[in-house]
Amino acid sequence: MRYQHVKNEDPALYEMMVKELHRQQSHLELIASENFVSEAVLDCMGSHLTNKYAEGLPGARYYGGCEFVDQIESLCIERACTLFGAEHANVQPHSGAQANTAVYFALLKPGDTVMGMSLDQGGHLTHGSKVNLSGKYYHFIPYGVDPKTERLDYDAMEKLVVENKPKLLVAGASAYPRIIDFERIAKICHENGTLLMVDMAHIAGLVAAGVHPSPVPYADIVTTTTHKTLRGPRGGLILCKEEFGKAIDKAIFPGTQGGPLMHTIAAKAVALKEAMGDDFKAYQHQIVKNATVLSDALSDKGFRIVSGGTDNHLMLVDVSAVGMTGRDADDTLGSVNITANKNTIPFDPQKPAIASGVRVGTPAVTTRGLIEADMQVIADAFEAALINHDLDLARSKVKSLTDKYPLYPDMI
Ligand code: DSN
Numbered sequence: 001m002r003y004q005h006v007k008n009e010d011p012a013l014y015e016m017m018v019k020e021l022h023r024q025q026s027h028l029e030l031i032a033s034e035n036f037v038s039e040a041v042l043d044c045m046g047s048h049l050t051n052k053y054a055e056g057l058p059g060a061r062y063y064g065g066c067e068f069v070d071q072i073e074s075l076c077i078e079r080a081c082t083l084f085g086a087e088h089a090n091v092q093p094h095s096g097a098q099a100n101t102a103v104y105f106a107l108l109k110p111g112d113t114v115m116g117m118s119l120d121q122g123g124h125l126t127h128g129s130k131v132n133l134s135g136k137y138y139h140f141i142p143y144g145v146d147p148k149t150e151r152l153d154y155d156a157m158e159k160l161v162v163e164n165k166p167k168l169l170v171a172g173a174s175a176y177p178r179i180i181d182f183e184r185i186a187k188i189c190h191e192n193g194t195l196l197m198v199d200m201a202h203i204a205g206l207v208a209a210g211v212h213p214s215p216v217p218y219a220d221i222v223t224t225t226t227h228k229t230l231r232g233p234r235g236g237l238i239l240c241k242e243e244f245g246k247a248i249d250k251a252i253f254p255g256t257q258g259g260p261l262m263h264t265i266a267a268k269a270v271a272l273k274e275a276m277g278d279d280f281k282a283y284q285h286q287i288v289k290n291a292t293v294l295s296d297a298l299s300d301k302g303f304r305i306v307s308g309g310t311d312n313h314l315m316l317v318d319v320s321a322v323g324m325t326g327r328d329a330d331d332t333l334g335s336v337n338i339t340a341n342k343n344t345i346p347f348d349p350q351k352p353a354i355a356s357g358v359r360v361g362t363p364a365v366t367t368r369g370l371i372e373a374d375m376q377v378i379a380d381a382f383e384a385a386l387i388n389h390d391l392d393l394a395r396s397k398v399k400s401l402t403d404k405y406p407l408y409p410d411m412i
Pocket of ligand 1: 174
């Protein structure tokens with residue numbers, strides 16, 4: 001049993017933790033960016049390593065007593081470089097947003113021209129959204145998808161690069177269901193004197209397992225979170241060519257962060273080790289198989305799948321095809337214990353707060369053990385909830401799966 005000290009010290013908070021555990025256990029988690037970490041990762045996160053200040057880098061700290069956390073961070077760096085075939089890694093970013101901000105701080109001056117995928121077509125807030133620091137400090141020009149195919153329009157991207165000669169192009173997405181051709185994007189960038197940064201946060205696990213082509217050989221800098229398909233603790237990571245290593249390290253500390261979170265870095269090291277194993281490769285293949293089967297099954301039920309399907313861990317379900325908005329679908333799914341998120345679809349006629357789509361991902365349910373046949377049950381639950389409005393039936397379908405695949409059964 002975990003958390004007995006919390007229970008004794010702070011019963012009110014403990015109750016909230018228990019409720020959240022029960023929520024995770026009793027719901028089907030289809031948020032494409034979430035996952036369930038291993039017990040080993042949890043152990044590191046809740047460890048005494050949180051006590052240590054270690055500003056600086058291994059061997060060059062501003063605090064004494066770092067000899068063991070130096071070993072931990074060096075191991076984490078070595079594993080990150082080995083797993084992804086990178087020349088240099090910084091494992092200190094507290095999040096993906098911090099990693100991206102540090103790259104901009106390292107490579108750009110305020111006002112510089114940058115290109116990023118438009119938020120409403122699948123990009124991320126930190127790729128130049130007007131409400132984010134990226135969009136306020138730098139001159140971001142958005143690129144997007146072809147209206148017919150709903151796939152990245154590489155020709156239009158090239159035209160924009162040629163016309164605008166951005167200093168940096170940010171590739172990668174939060175809601176794009178197709179393979180991204182990093183080799184092609186790198187060619188476009190490097191022929192035009194543009195640096196390429198890839199934010200592979202969503203697909204890092206797929207990349208580690210060879211299920212999605214790696215950006216690392218092509219991009220100058222690669223950022224990622226560590227908690228999505230990679231299934232580590234919440235945090236970020238930067239990989240780069242050696243020539244950018246010093247600038248990236250300085251941009252993290254002292255540029256944009258203070259002390260690194262050593263308990264999180266230890267957890268990242270464990271997750272990276274897990275990601276080197278055969279089980280992890282099989283897991284990543286299963287994520288994609290599950291997503292493909294779920295996408296086909298939802299399409300058979302009458303939902304429209306943006307771009308006609310998926311190559312990765314997520315799909316965008318256009319629920320306007322069944323007469324709903326994304327917001328209503330999100331709420332209805334929530335009421336039957338399915339957790340997903342409303343999401344704009346490309347060229348969405350609805351505002352982002354309403355949206356026409358729901359983003360659905362398979363990383364978390366695949367960790368739980370669900371396989372292809374279970375995806376049909378999820379599609380049945382979607383049909384019951386969103387088309388036939390039979391919420392009891394939808395709930396019973398969900399319960400059949402959450403009972404069949406227990407999550408953290410011995411935790412409390
Ligand atoms: N918020 C994450 C997602 O859901 O995709 C991206 O950082």
